[in-house]
Amino acid sequence: MKKIITAVLVSILVLAVPLATQAQAAQKEINADTKSIPIRNKSGTKTLAWLPKNAIFTYHGSGKLTWKGVTGYSSLTSYFAPTSSNGWYAAVSKYSFKAPESINGKGVISVAQNEVVRVCPSSEKSGWIKMAVLNDGWEWTFWVKKANVIRVDGFAVNSQAWFTNL
Known part of the structure; x- marks a missing residue:
């Protein structure tokens, strides 16, 4: 009986290994x-x-x-x-601009041409989408006109995302 209980407990432990430990x-x-x-x-x-x-x-x-x-x-x-994570997608800016913290607001952070940003297409309001900019960590509070960026989630691995090459 002890061997059966031990076998059951061992099998439970093997099945209970968290998925995070897998590759x-x-x-x-x-x-x-x-x-x-x-x-x-x-x-x-x-x-x-x-x-x-x-x-x-x-x-x-x-x-x-x-x-x-x-x-x-x-x-x-x-x-x-x-390039794609939880509804946010990597994108490249088509040209340099200042991004506002509110729709149609005054730009407060500079975004250079070909700079990588993250966008959330599901947040679209009047042609604007939420945008994150890398500035000592990702800052998630900005907005950008959808036409001003190009999503790169469809680009091939081993390529480079440049607006001038698109």
Whole structure:
């Protein structure tokens, strides 16, 4: 009887392992930094390649990424943005502008041409959509005219999102 109870308890423990401990699926992300980021070996002693600004790459989690066949690591993951996550999508600005904190408001933060931003299309009001800008962390309080940005979630991995190339 003790062996049966032990077997049942062990099987319950095996089934109760949280899903978070399993390997994370790779996802498509974009480099939102204003410059290239080094891709290094696991120990960080050798630079394997450079991840260009606006590069769309595969992110495996824990700093591991793949860009154009080179798999390596980066400690600068705060500059990575998923191309699609929880209704927010990465986008590239078509030109430089000042983004307001309210619809038709006065612009309070500068957005450069080809800067990576995050947009929420489901928030559309009168042609405006909510926008997040990377400025020492993502700031989620801005608005942009829908026609002023291009979503990049449909772009291929190993490409770069530039308005001049679209």
